[in-house]
Amino acid sequence: MTDNSRIGEVLSTLDKELPQALDRLMEFLRIPSVSTDPAYRGEVRRAADWLCAELIGLGFEASVRDTPGHPMVVAHSQRGDRRPLLFYGHYDVQPVDPLELWQNPPFEPLIEDTPQGKVIRARGASDDKGQLMTFVEAFRAWKTVHGRLPSDLVLLFEGEEESGSPSLRPFLRENAEELRAGMAMICDTGLYADGRPAITTQLRGLYGEEIVIRAADRDLHSGSFGGLAANPIQVLVNVLSTVKDSSGHITLPGFYDGVEELSDALRADWAALGFDASEFLSRVGLKQPIGEQSRTGLEMVWNRPTFEINGITGGYTGEGFKTVLPAEARAKVSFRLTGTQDPKRIRDTFRAHVRAAVPQDCTVEFHGHGASPASRMDISDPAFAAAKTALSDEWDREAAYIGAGGSIPIAGDFKEILGMDSMLIGFGRDDDRIHSPNEKYDLQSFAKGARSWARILAALG
Known part of the structure; x- marks a missing residue:
């Protein structure tokens, strides 16, 4: 038998x-x-x-x-x-x-x-x-x-x-x-x-990075130095804002090399699942999908690469108020990768992009948090x-x-x-x-x- x-x-x-x-x-x-x-x-x-x-x-x-x-x-x-x-x-x-x-x-x-x-x-x-x-x-x-x-x-x-x-x-x-x-x-x-x-x-693959930007050798009084001295938080948010445009497109040169389109058969299978992006978001108190509007919801979460800012720290964040230009700012970011995108190449391109945007008298350092392909x-x-x-x-x-x-x-x-x-x-x-x-x-x-x-x-x- x-x-x-x-x-x-x-x-x-x-x-x-x-x-x-x-x-x-x-x-x-x-x-x-x-x-x-x-x-x-x-x-x-x-x-x-x-x-x-x-x-x-x-x-x-x-x-x-x-x-x-x-x-x-x-x-x-x-x-x-x-x-x-x-x-x-x-x-x-x-x-x-x-x-x-x-x-x-x-x-x-x-x-x-x-x-x-x-x-x-x-x-x-x-x-x-x-x-x-x-x-x-x-x-x-x-x-x-x-x-x-x-x-x-x-x-x-x-x-x-x-x-x-x-x-x-x-x-x-x-x-x-x-x-x-x-x-x-x-x-x-x-x-x-x-x-x-x-x-x-x-x-999807994953590449994670922590960026640290430093400027003055101490926190500065914003009344005395504001508008003159480099503010690491401002530098950081300026450079991160240039990585992705308002349509959800990631601007790094060559970023989409290796991104593959869905096959017709897989596209049909996914369409048959009846995924509703607005309903999915409603489970976490949201309703409006953002990102690449020419893509379906499942494409965006399963088959398209992303760039996300996962956390930013710097300056005074305690109770009350303190008017300082911080000496240091940090951000943790991640890229989700698809197809045959090379995480190491994207890491090098991203780091070069950040370095080129940082003022001359600021320093930047990077701490990698893993890089794996899709x-x-x-x-x-x-x-x-x-x-x-x-x-x-x-x-x-x-x-x-x-x-x-x-x-x-x-x-x-x-x-x-x-x-x-x-x-x-x-x-x-x-x-x-x-x-x-x-x-x-x-x-x-x-x-x-x-x-x-x-x-x-x-x-x-």
């Missing part, structure tokens, strides 16, 4: 064993694996050990691999004649601050009834322990039915995603032959806004169509190919270092409150997520 003919048994097993799967997830969520805080270093290690023990118990050849930071968990199933698949997730979580805003202790998970249905409430429930465990539970049910794990699986579970993944790229390079596969599966994404299953096929997957690979059909069958809704306005650098790392595309499939929702107090993961997302991965395993077999 083929694997495909027994998928019904695997799905039935997942349904029957859901209470036990939830018990395992609750145990995992109780481990406060906060990777950014050194005080939790031992807990991050405990989470890695817990996960490794689970995988060994399922029959994987699994180990905890040390890095200069937090460990990786790597596992393999037996070799066979399938196309190798790499499954990636992360077991570390964000800090819980501000703790007083949590309705329940963040590491004491519970199942909660809400008007929208039952949810799993805890730090890490959605990002990313609940999602990661949809992989594991699909593998478990598969083994229960077939007596063995699917062959040719490689698992890579990271412990530093929430702290910038400093060890990941060196680890991928050092272990490239062991980790390389035909396709990577990444679970750190979500359903489309209306609850439709989705495969994220493109991600990622676009080749959906002509038959695996994408097979996974899309599997998702549609599970959710009784046509799955969609979507983009993501944010950045998931691991997808680019897999492409650059391991030479493989990624399929980004997750079951989080917009209201999961990831990185915020009272994070949750829908019980339906957990249950149907595991069922979805079982169907995908069968479809790709």
Whole structure:
């Protein structure tokens, strides 16, 4: 009997064993694996050990691999004649601050009834322990039915995603032959806004920068020096205002080199999603889209590059009033990138643009905050169509190919270092409150997520 003919048994097993799967997830969520805080270093290690023990118990050849930071968990199933698949997730979580805003202790998970249905409430429930465990539970049910794990699986579970993944790229390079596969599966994404299953096929890149401009050797009295001496805040806002014009067009020379237009097929798929930019903005108290008015809303958030000013500081910002020309001003800015835009080239062009606009007796310095290119997957690979059909069958809704306005650098790392595309499939929702107090993961997302991965395993077999 083929694997495909027994998928019904695997799905039935997942349904029957859901209470036990939830018990395992609750145990995992109780481990406060906060990777950014050194005080939790031992807990991050405990989470890695817990996960490794689970995988060994399922029959994987699994180990905890040390890095200069937090460990990786790597596992393999037996070799066979399938196309190798790499499954990636992360077991570390964000800090819980501000703790007083949590309705329940963040590491004491519970199942909660809400008007929208039952949810799993805890730090890490959605990002990313609940999602990661949809992989594991699909593998478990598969083994229960077939007596063995699917062959040719490689698992890579990271412990530093929430702290910038400093060890990941060196680890991928050092272990490239062991980790390389035909396709990577990444679970750190979500359903489309209306609850439709989705495969994220493109991600914007990111280049971040902090600019520091200094003028006088001290803060100056604005009555004595105003209009004569350089004001670093004024210099800073003047130069930043020239990076983008009133139509949303970015003015840096060569900035749009590598920006790609949507294919006709993808444009039609996105149009069918019925995205309403004004309605989307209304959720955050806005209603008027700005930016490139010749573009649709989804193009602007998924397929067009951006320049944003994320923060400005300088001068006196305390209570009351103080009339000074500050000695220093700072700004943090970011560019979201698409297509084949080169983040390093854009960095050099932006820095040159700033330097040329700064008065001669001012100084400027730059502090980079990461630079990663955009990622676009080749959906002509038959695996994408097979996974899309599997998702549609599970959710009784046509799955969609979507983009993501944010950045998931691991997808680019897999492409650059391991030479493989990624399929980004997750079951989080917009209201999961990831990185915020009272994070949750829908019980339906957990249950149907595991069922979805079982169907995908069968479809790709």
